[in-house]
Amino acid sequence: MDKATPARGRGRLRAVVAAVVLVAAVLLALLGPLLAPHGTGEVLDMPYAPAGGSTPLGTDHLGADVLSRFLAGGRSLVLLSLAALAAAYVLGASAGMLAALRGGRIDPVVLRAADVLLSLPAFLLLSLTVVALGRGVAGVGAATAVVLLPEIVRVVRATTLQALQHDYVEAAVARGERTAYVLLREVLPNLAPVLAADAAVRFVGAVFVVSTAGFLGYGAQPPAADWGLMVLENRDGLSLQPLAVAVPAVGILVLLLAANLLVDAVFPAARRPRTRRRPVVVAADAVADAPVLRLRGLTVGADGPSGTRSVVESVDLELAPGRVLALVGPSGSGKTTLALAALGELRPGLALRQGEVHLAGLPVLGLTERALRRLRSRHAGYVPQDPRTSLAPTMRVAEHIGEFLRARSVPRAQRPERIRSALRAVRLPCDDAFLRRFPHQLSGGQRQRVALAAALAHRPDLLVLDEPTSALDPATAAALLADIKRLREDGGPAILLVAHDLAQVASAADEVAVLDAGRLVERGPVAEVLARPASATARRLVDAARMTALPGPREVANHADTPALVLRGLEARRGARRVLTAIDLSVDPGGCLSVVGPSGGGKTTLLRCLTGLHPDWSGDLRLAGAEVPHGLRGRSRDRLRMLQLVPQDPHDSLNPRHTVGRIIARPLGQYRPELDAEALRREVHRLLEQVGLAAEHADRRPEHLSGGQRQRVALARALAVEPAVLLCDEVTSALDAPTADTVIALLAGLRRELGVALVVVTHDLTVPARLGGQLAVLADGRIRESGPTDRMLSAPTDPVTAELLAAVPSLPMARPAPAGITKQP
Structure with a gap:
């Protein structure tokens, strides 16, 4: 059974409960005037009369029915909050996306305007806007939009800048698409989930601002019914008739809490499904001959349009200390999913179906988030695929590696030498000038080496490398693989090397495991698999790898009168x-x-x-x-x-x-x-x-x-x-x-x-x-x-x-296989 199912069920239940409460509160606010038994200005008893008779919640400072005024007072709050939020988002999203896309002079002008508004306290900005535009519903609505606007501009600009880095956006811009099309059809659909979550949070802020404006007397004016105004008008009679203040305050509170709960349930932060806690004792050292990594029956599934499918299915795998295992296979075979699952991590949309994972002899699956972090920080290192995104752009080389060491509780006094030692291990400079460099001042190969140094700095038992050479030129890739080979020869960590190019990794790996459609179809020593591949998938990879030898001359096209x-x-x-x-x-x-x-x-x-x-x-x-x-x-x-x-x-x-x-x-x-x-x-x-x-x-x-x-x-x-x-x-x-x-x-x-x-x-x-x-x-x-x-x-x-040319990879000659390692069918 999917181990994440109970957690997903609880999440859905929380979302349903929050949605029901929020819908009920909003409907009560919108339909309340139709349910009010009396007119909002009708005097029924003396001021601050207790509950009873025709006034089940008593009367307010005017002698009017508290229940009727409460039922009639929520509509303006909800509608005004929604209108202000919509206006703020239309203006803020347009300005933020335009600033991100066009840049130039537009971007700093938009940012400085947002900074000016952000520099003013919300209360002061609300008061200044209301004074400038006048009291009443229109003034408060405009003021609320102005209060929300600068943060929306900042959020939308930041998310748009991130979206603009996608290749499909650059392709649209390069073919001459209009700005409106790029923003509305290429960028906005992919920002929708983030902006929807942000808008839900901003709605809570809008309700709070409108309520505050009502409490300050800026919004609806007497004798109109408004929850914020009711709190303001009846505060002096709190000891005589607390319901006149408590009831509208509870209405505002329920609306805010329900909206917050729904946001948390529908747009949860990335978190691991909660499971039964297991006590974890971090081992001092892995047993010398015991596997650093052991997978048993690992199955990871995903829900797709045609039903549930297995991304990784019934995989058994072991990796001994000091060995390099190349995990190869065609695109989409499940290599990265398997590598991340070995670290207890699953991408969104994937779920563990069954199986066991042990790292340094300790179970990985089913741990609490804190225990899993402790286990990985002691025993594992990971280097992602893309050198463009593997390093934080705002951190210098020393800061990046130092942060890894700090997170692993390495004493501050030891960090400088550990940083330099890690850089030397991957053949990078360790002088002060290099330590002060930012990622944009490094080449792709240097970035990948810095990421490798950071992963090695705390001396892990297992190092997972996800396609480390795919974005590198042959010479840089060959040098990186040579570093990996040298780490193996120097008694370094066990290395799980995810790759799609068998010719490249053959020189650095001891063993090869071949994945196809999530299944382990073959495993054995490099020389054995290259010489006698048993599976059809391995044969295709070997044949393709042998084609990396440079072919003979090709026919060159005839020259035209006018070059293209x-x-x-x-x-x-x-x-x-x-x-x-x-x-x-x-x-x-x-x-x-x-x-x-x-x-x-x-x-x-x-x-x-x-x-x-x-x-x-x-x-x-x-x-x-x-x-x-x-x-x-x-x-x-x-x-x-x-x-x-x-x-x-x-x-x-x-x-x-x-x-x-x-x-x-x-x-x-x-x-x-x-x-x-x-x-x-x-x-x-x-x-x-x-x-x-x-x-x-x-x-x-x-x-x-x-x-x-x-x-x-x-x-x-x-x-x-x-x-x-x-x-x-x-x-x-x-x-x-x-x-x-x-x-x-x-x-x-x-x-x-x-x-x-x-x-x-x-x-x-x-x-x-x-x-x-x-x-x-x-x-x-x-x-x-x-x-x-x-x-x-x-x-x-x-x-x-x-x-x-010298770095173009070629397959090594067959060599005897190490004893005790056999190929798997």
Whole structure:
């Protein structure tokens, strides 16, 4: 049974109870005037008369019925709070999203205005606005909106900036979508859950502000009925008739508490399902020969549109001290899910079905959050996949590693030497200048090494590395794997190495475990699996890995009279720093230009200059002989159409809120408005078939596609506008080897059949080797050498090219397997 089911059941029950209470309170407030037995201004008895007769709650300071005034007084509070919240969100969300997207002068103006409002106490801001606009319902509503506005602007701007980092947003901006479309159709749907939670919290704040305004006499004026006004009017008679104050105060309190409880139940903070507490004793040291990690029957499931499915199913696995186990398999096979489950962590939407996990001899599953943190902090380290997000952008290198040590209770006096020791272990500088660097001052390889140093600083028993080389160039990846191999040889921790490239990890790993569709289909020593793979999945991976040897020369496309793209003298800056210098490139129609180079050399910046996403550059760019402005805003629709971007990450290049059909149909509708609904549908199906997908994929969302299928959809979206040049940014880096082969073959076919020119940025030299055409090596912001691909791969003249070629991984020769380790069926 799903161990998270009781927790989810309790969460749903709390949400239902809170929703019922809130709905009842709101309905009472809205319908109360219809239920009032007397008029709100009707005098029935002497002031502050006790309960009895026709006044079951007594009378107020006027002698009017407290119950009638209470029933009539909630409507204005609820409606005014909702109206003020809606006005604040329309203005605040518009200003926040616009500031984030447009930047420039708009962003600081919006931020400074929000800062001015935030600098004033809410009470003072409320009073100043009411004085300026006048007392009454309209003045209080406007004042409440002004009080809520600055924080909404800040929240929306911050979440929008985060959303703008997604590749699908950049793809929309690069193809010339209007600002309104990008904000409303690409950004806003993905902000909806966050903004809904924030709006619910802001509603509580709006109720509080409106109630306070009523209590201060700013809102509804006598003899109108209002809960806040009732508290103000009857406070002097609290000892004589407490119900006249207590009843409206309780009404406000119930409304606030019910709204808060509903927010907490519907939008819970990320937390682990509560389970039976187990006493935990952290072991002093793992037994020398005992497995550091042991999985038994581990099954993790997910609920999808077609029912429950297993992401990881009945996996048994052991990892001994000092060993490196490479966990490989095709995209979507469950590698990362298994690695995180080994640390007691599950992604949202996943649940443990059954099984056991032991880390350093201690159970992982079913622990309290505090006990699990203690266990992991002592015995485990984890390095995530993406070096761009593995380090906190506001923390220096020393602070980042030091925070890991502080969280693990390492004494302050020991931290400086432990930090330097960890950096030396991964072959990074440990001088004061390097310790003061921020992540943006590091290359991709350096960031990954700093993350590795942080994970190693407390000397864990188990180190989990999730695709540590996927975003790195061959030389940097080879150096990182060499560090991993050296850690193994120096008696370092047991290492679980998640990877999709068998050729890369073969040199560093002792054993290989092959996953397919969540099942462990094969396991054994590296040499044994490479020499005699037993499963079909392992054979495909081995065959793909053996293809990493650079193939022979490819036919180069004939030169056309007019190149598809010509770039001359590009000089690009990022702030005061020059990042690209004297870049000259050209590619013919149907030709291919591959740009390779080490991490941090400027490859992605070059693509952003070509697309107009990075306008801070000088030089000359021409498409089909016509000059192209540097920034997006100066480019005509035809120039935007001719140059299309295929982003790097297949998991981030498609908007998760849209179907495949909608994703492809949007650029069709943008550039071919003559197509009616039926013609649009047929064209979407044709494009899907062109990239090797079926028409049925049009109704799916990206979450139901594999990595290779997502990359094909991204290609179909780019091809929809019939571009002259495709800009491909590391389109194979996140794919397993067999899937990457199919994408490369597809690109070669598009080049050959459609005459589309390709500019391919990659760190994998096997990609240009298979595509042919021209090759340019970019390092330190300069083109180090360029020419026909076959010539440069066979006879490089620059040391950078030679280093990249030498780092291309190859499978090691078979060697005897260690005793006692056998392959699993």
